[in-house]
Amino acid sequence: MKRPSWNELLAVKTVADQRSFRRAADVLGLKRSTLSHTIKGLETALGVRLFHRTTRSVALTETGEMLIARMTPLLTQMDELLNDVTASNHQPYGTLRISASDAAISLLLEKILPTFIRHYPGIEIDLVAQGQLVDIVEQGFDAGIRLYEDVPKDMVAIALSGPLRFVTVASPDYQASHPAIRHPQDLMQHICICHRLPGGKRYHWEYERNEQQYALDVPGSLTLDSGALMAEAAMSGSGVAYVPECYAQSGLASRRLVTLLEEWTIASQGIALYFSQHRHMPVALRLFVDTIRATTRVRADSVTR
Structure with missing residues (x-):
């Protein structure tokens, strides 16, 4: 059996995270047809089906769920390894996408982002001001920021402000x-x-x-x-x-x-950064959380809702 490439495994993980070939293709910077061909080629090589596909949805098969569950820790370790390799240049890399209210963005601009950008200039921050509460996983965001009372119950919340x-x-x-x-x-x-x-x-x-x-x-x-x-x-x-x-x-x-x-x-109760407890935590998000803990005066422990 041909061993899957890193790009193929990353493609599977991204489609699983986004639950959409279109959104996954946007995240990976690929054409949708190219991504679909990559996934089909991998499924053929492995002799298994990883996704159930319909015209409206994408879902992991049982085999796909097993692959993602065992692959996610390996991806985390690889991200940490690559960032350790570049640590001598103090240049962690990546993109962090956050959905937030305009008040939360103002708070970040004032208290968090100046420190974060100064320490990690290689990480790109993509802030999207949204009045409505969105499904951050479905919409392809790494994290969201809202009033603590509005954070979904299955998320990990990090306090950004006091009451x-x-x-x-x-x-x-x-x-x-x-x-x-x-x-x-x-x-x-x-x-x-x-x-x-x-x-x-x-x-x-x-x-x-x-x-x-x-x-x-x-x-x-x-x-x-x-x-x-x-x-x-x-x-x-x-x-x-x-x-x-x-x-x-x-x-x-x-x-x-x-x-x-x-x-x-x-x-x-205040404003909180939140993210899924079930997804691989990107290095950029981990560093962002570390910066929040270092720069805010409120208690910023992780709390699963």
């Missing part, structure tokens, strides 16, 4: 020209800038004080799916917004925003 406070804000002009807001229920008589969740539903604004809790579907003629845009809309006088404090900081500092209902604010 994240939500604030209710409006422009000074809006505040001056509308009735005072002293209680969350007062919002039902105001113009609010609503938040659309990834699934399409509007987010209910949440408040808590002295064991009193409210989750309000506030009225409003403007609905957005970006906290940054909601803060911008509030600064323009379009209404009241309810956003993570990081989105409102610049507006508050410049006095284009004022906070309302300060005694009623609640906090999220």
